[in-house]
Amino acid sequence: MKAAHFARRLARVHEAMALAGVDALLLSLGADMPWVTGYVAMPLERLTMLVVPAAGQGVPTLVVPELEAPRVSPVPGVFALQPWGETEDPTAIVTSLVSKCAGGSPLLAVSDRAWATFVLRLQATLPGARWRPASEVTARLRAVKDEAEVEALAEASAAADRVAEALLGGQIALVGRTEREVSVEITYRLLAEGHEKVNFAIVASGPNSASPHHEPGERRIAEDEPVVCDFGGTLGGYCSDITRTVFTGHPTPELARIYEVVAEAQASGVMSAQVGELCCGVDDAARRVITEAGYGEYFVHRTGHGIGLEEHEDPYIVAGNSEPLTAGHAFSVEPGVYLPGRYGVRIEDIVVATSRGPRSLNAADHSLTVVDA
Ligand code: ZN
Ligand code: ZN
Ligand code: ZN
Numbered sequence: 001m002k003a004a005h006f007a008r009r010l011a012r013v014h015e016a017m018a019l020a021g022v023d024a025l026l027l028s029l030g031a032d033m034p035w036v037t038g039y040v041a042m043p044l045e046r047l048t049m050l051v052v053p054a055a056g057q058g059v060p061t062l063v064v065p066e067l068e069a070p071r072v073s074p075v076p077g078v079f080a081l082q083p084w085g086e087t088e089d090p091t092a093i094v095t096s097l098v099s100k101c102a103g104g105s106p107l108l109a110v111s112d113r114a115w116a117t118f119v120l121r122l123q124a125t126l127p128g129a130r131w132r133p134a135s136e137v138t139a140r141l142r143a144v145k146d147e148a149e150v151e152a153l154a155e156a157s158a159a160a161d162r163v164a165e166a167l168l169g170g171q172i173a174l175v176g177r178t179e180r181e182v183s184v185e186i187t188y189r190l191l192a193e194g195h196e197k198v199n200f201a202i203v204a205s206g207p208n209s210a211s212p213h214h215e216p217g218e219r220r221i222a223e224d225e226p227v228v229c230d231f232g233g234t235l236g237g238y239c240s241d242i243t244r245t246v247f248t249g250h251p252t253p254e255l256a257r258i259y260e261v262v263a264e265a266q267a268s269g270v271m272s273a274q275v276g277e278l279c280c281g282v283d284d285a286a287r288r289v290i291t292e293a294g295y296g297e298y299f300v301h302r303t304g305h306g307i308g309l310e311e312h313e314d315p316y317i318v319a320g321n322s323e324p325l326t327a328g329h330a331f332s333v334e335p336g337v338y339l340p341g342r343y344g345v346r347i348e349d350i351v352v353a354t355s356r357g358p359r360s361l362n363a364a365d366h367s368l369t370v371v372d373a
Pocket of ligand 1: 213
């Protein structure tokens with residue numbers, strides 16, 4: 001990311017702060033701080049906090065433990081660095097920065113993922129302050145990806161696609177191996193394809209495929225069953241997330257029918273993801289196909305979630321979310337059908353809404369695939 005990207009994001013943060021009447025934004029753990037500065041705080045007992053005053057009230061200050069300061073890449077104009085020494089009190093530093101830029105009863109927005117330890121100390125040293133979660137300022141901004149972010153997401157998705165293609169092509173042995181062994185291989189392949197870390201690698205075989213978030217275990221994959229593989233990681237700071245369901249033998253007509261219904265629902269969800277369509281409309285477009293096929297009660301989760309620096313973020317593709325899609329919204333479309341105790345099918349791609357229509361970032365095949373592996 002170039003400095004200009006961070007400067008533009010800071011300008012958007014300032015606008016949103018003004019609209020919300022927020023006097024200072026206090027960012028710590030979570031994805032908000034890296035989104036504004038490029039810096040990811042270490043989740044440790046020493047406080048890292050970016051203090052962002054309202055527009056015109058001074059440059060944001062990144063208060064960071066002295067020993068972690070060398071990890072920070074400066075972004076001139078976006079933030080100044082204030083390292084604190086081992087015997088200093090970082091709460092006092094943040095308190096004085098806040099007092100300088102805001103009045104006696106400021107409205108402060110603090111990272112949703114900041115540790116309670118630090119928030120409680122700040123509440124004691126800033127007794128007049130009112131508090132909000134930072135997501136009230138940042139979530140809707142972060143949901144709309146800029147060009148550099150869409151490219152980063154596309155690269156992460158392409159890397160996940162290469163692993164999905166290996167799975168579909170039978171290069172990842174399944175029959176006779178445990179789910180855990182396959183999960184470890186997928187993890188290894190995601191790293192080999194360039195991810196800096198793997199966030200999950202679900203492998204759910206046979207009856208386990210009926211559990212959408214199954215934890216891969218010691219079950220040995222047999223012939224003639226579905227295997228749901230849902231995996232993703234972080235590449236260049238941005239997340240991938242893909243699901244493919246493969247079969248270790250020709251599925252029964254019922255299972256093949258369910259697969260076709262899920263594939264059609266997934267395509268219908270993607271097609272509907274036009275700028276201006278509501279998030280709940282995309283959920284409905286996918287869900288309607290499954291409901292009309294008679295499996296509505298077995299599609300037990302929302303259709304998708306936003307994705308970016310975090311695996312799950314705004315916008316959520318769920319009934320009741322009447323937020324309209326904007327160019328730059330990036331999210332999963334991942335319908336599934338799960339017959340309890342029997343089997344399940346899910347297909348998932350990451351999609352970006354653009355002015356030219358929905359752009360699927362994943363390209364791995366959706367056809368029913370019997371793998372000889
Ligand atoms: Zn999930
Ligand atoms: Zn997934
Ligand atoms: Zn997902």
